[in-house]
Amino acid sequence: MAKTKRIIITILLRLLAFGATLSATVVMVTSHESAKVMNIKFSAKFSNSPTFKFYVTAEAIATGYGLIVLFLSSRRSVDRLIVILDVVIALILTSSISAALAVAQIGKKGDSHAGWLPVCNQVPKFCDHVTGALIAGFVAAIAYLVLNLYSLHVFLTPLFPV
Amino acid sequence: MAKTKRIIITILLRLLAFGATLSATVVMVTSHESAKVMNIKFSAKFSNSPTFKFYVTAEAIATGYGLIVLFLSSRRSVDRLIVILDVVIALILTSSISAALAVAQIGKKGDSHAGWLPVCNQVPKFCDHVTGALIAGFVAAIAYLVLNLYSLHVFLTPLFPV
Numbered sequence: 001m002a003k004t005k006r007i008i009i010t011i012l013l014r015l016l017a018f019g020a021t022l023s024a025t026v027v028m029v030t031s032h033e034s035a036k037v038m039n040i041k042f043s044a045k046f047s048n049s050p051t052f053k054f055y056v057t058a059e060a061i062a063t064g065y066g067l068i069v070l071f072l073s074s075r076r077s078v079d080r081l082i083v084i085l086d087v088v089i090a091l092i093l094t095s096s097i098s099a100a101l102a103v104a105q106i107g108k109k110g111d112s113h114a115g116w117l118p119v120c121n122q123v124p125k126f127c128d129h130v131t132g133a134l135i136a137g138f139v140a141a142i143a144y145l146v147l148n149l150y151s152l153h154v155f156l157t158p159l160f161p162v
Numbered sequence: 163m164a165k166t167k168r169i170i171i172t173i174l175l176r177l178l179a180f181g182a183t184l185s186a187t188v189v190m191v192t193s194h195e196s197a198k199v200m201n202i203k204f205s206a207k208f209s210n211s212p213t214f215k216f217y218v219t220a221e222a223i224a225t226g227y228g229l230i231v232l233f234l235s236s237r238r239s240v241d242r243l244i245v246i247l248d249v250v251i252a253l254i255l256t257s258s259i260s261a262a263l264a265v266a267q268i269g270k271k272g273d274s275h276a277g278w279l280p281v282c283n284q285v286p287k288f289c290d291h292v293t294g295a296l297i298a299g300f301v302a303a304i305a306y307l308v309l310n311l312y313s314l315h316v317f318l319t320p321l322f323p324v
Contacts, residue, residue, distance in 0.1 A: 042275065044275065044276075048273070048275040048276075049273060049275070049276075050267065051264045051267070080318045080319070083314060083318060084311060084314050084315070084318075087249060087252075087310060087311075087314065090249075090253060091252060091253065091256050091307070094253050094256050094257045094260070095256045095257065095259075095260040096260070097257075098256070098257040098258070098260040098261040098264075099260040099261055099263065099264035100264070101261065102213045102260075102261035102262070102264045102265050103264050103265070103268070105212065105213070106265070106268065106278070107276065111210070111211060113204065113206065113210040113211070114206075114210075114211075114269065114278070114281045115278075115279065115281070116268070116276070116277075116278040116279075117277060117278075119276045119277070145253065148249060149246060149249075152245060152246050152249065153246070155317075155318060156242045156245060156246075156317060157242070
């Protein structure tokens with residue numbers, strides 16, 4: 001009974017994380033906007049920024065991993081590997097979202113000390129896409145965090161009886 | 163015998179991580195440089211950027227945690243908590259270093275699409291400090307990654323006999 005509950009919680013968290021990483025990837029990849037400022041035309045897209053490229057790569061890797069694990073999770077033989085890979089994926093997701101958030105923050109607020117102006121007024125749709133992708137990525141990162149804490153709790157409890 | 167080896171490896175990794183996070187905190191906090199560009203005086207310091215403030219906070223938390231755990235690690239009763247907290251600290255460190263790296267990359271290379279100019283030519287010493295702090299933080303993050311993979315491996319192996 002406890003085992004069935006554990007499997008259901010795990011699968012729900014994995015489905016949530018899979019949906020979130022997939023959305024984050026799609027929303028970030030489709031972000032594109034052209035704008036004209038003082039007669040200079042420029043286009044904003046994710047591939048202009050190495051950080052956003054890393055974000056898309058990380059979310060895509062997590063999406064692929066999430067899909068594979070959904071099919072494998074019933075096999076006990078790979079359980080240990082999955083616990084370890086879950087931690088690695090959580091680290092990759094955390095890394096990518098933190099980096100993208102830092103850049104997005106400069107895009108929105110600018111950095112007056114460094115002389116970097118905010119760009120979201122010029123390309124509001126692009127910024128909306130990025131915000132959406134970041135929210136989805138954040139949900140995925142939280143899902144993996146909960147998943148990790150939960151599986152560590154489940155696996156470690158029998159080792160350390162109170 | 164195997165247990166002694168495990169304890170020694172763990173303590174060495176923790177000492178390395180502790181030294182690295184401490185250096186990262188100190189080097190980042192002491193980064194400060196004033197420059198004059200076109201008669202406008204400006205000063206670069208870590209507290210100008212929310213991302214670098216987050217970096218210092220995260221490294222300081224990891225330093226404090228590292229110190230406490232070095233004293234506690236001999237008590238078996240807190241082993242499970244430490245395994246879980248190690249994962250959390252690794253996530254915090256990864257997050258802070260990724261964010262700081264993304265901002266530092268813009269500081270060094272700029273972002274021509276967004277019209278953000280590189281600032282490292284104006285404040286080279288500040289950039290050197292940030293680079294040093296990032297390298298130290300990177301060492302700490304790797305130490306925690308290895309520590310996590312190692313303790314997951316050690317604790318999970320008896321649960322999943324081949």
